[in-house]
Amino acid sequence: MSNSLLIPNRYKRLGFIILVPSLILGAMYMFADFQFDFLTIPNENKKLFDLDFNFTDEIALTGAIAGLLLIAFSREKTEDEYINTLRLESLQWAVLINYVLLVIATWVVYDNPYWHVLIYNMLTIPIIFIIRFHYVLAKNKAQ
C-alpha cells in the first residue's frame, strides 16, 4: 500500500523556507498593522466602501498554509508501512486535538480576541500533525 498523495522529501526544506517568512509577515500584519504598500490596490468605488484593498494578509496566510502543507505532505527518506500508519495516526490525533482546543477557546475567549482564535485555528491541524509525527519519529530514532 503506497501513499501517492506525498511529495518528494526535498520539498520539506522549501516548506520551511516559505513558512517562516509567511508567519513573520502574518504576525507583523496582525500585531503591528504592517502592510506592504506595493500590494495595495486602490478602491474605485469609494462611495460604497471606504478602504483600499491590500493583499499582504492574503499573501501571508497563503504562504503559511502552503509552507505547512509542503512540510506535512513530504515523504520521509524511507517510506514504509509503519511510517504510513504513524502518519495516519498523527493526522487523526491532530484533528482531534485541534477541535478540543477550539472548543475550549470558544468558551474561554470572547468578542474581538476570538478573531485571533479563528486565524490560528486555520493553521493548527497541520502544525499539530507535523509536531506529533516528527516527535514520534525522533523518539523512535533515539532508542
Place this chain on the structure above:
Amino acid sequence: MKNTIKVQRAIHNMTQQDLAEKIGVSRQTINAMEANKYVPSTLLSLKIARLFHVKVEELFQLEEDE
C-alpha cells in the same frame, strides 16, 4: 501479542539497521515492532520469517486474552 524478533536478530547477529535493510523497511519500523508498538503486516511478517528461516508462528505469539 508477543514477538521474538529481537531474539532472532541476536541469534543471527544482526543489528536493527541490518534487518531493516534486508527487508526493505526503515530502522524505526524494526524498533517499533520490537517495542510492541507496531503490528507488522502479513507481508512483512512473512519476509522476516523467511529471512530468519523460522515459521511466522514462532516469531509472533498471541497472548492469553487476545
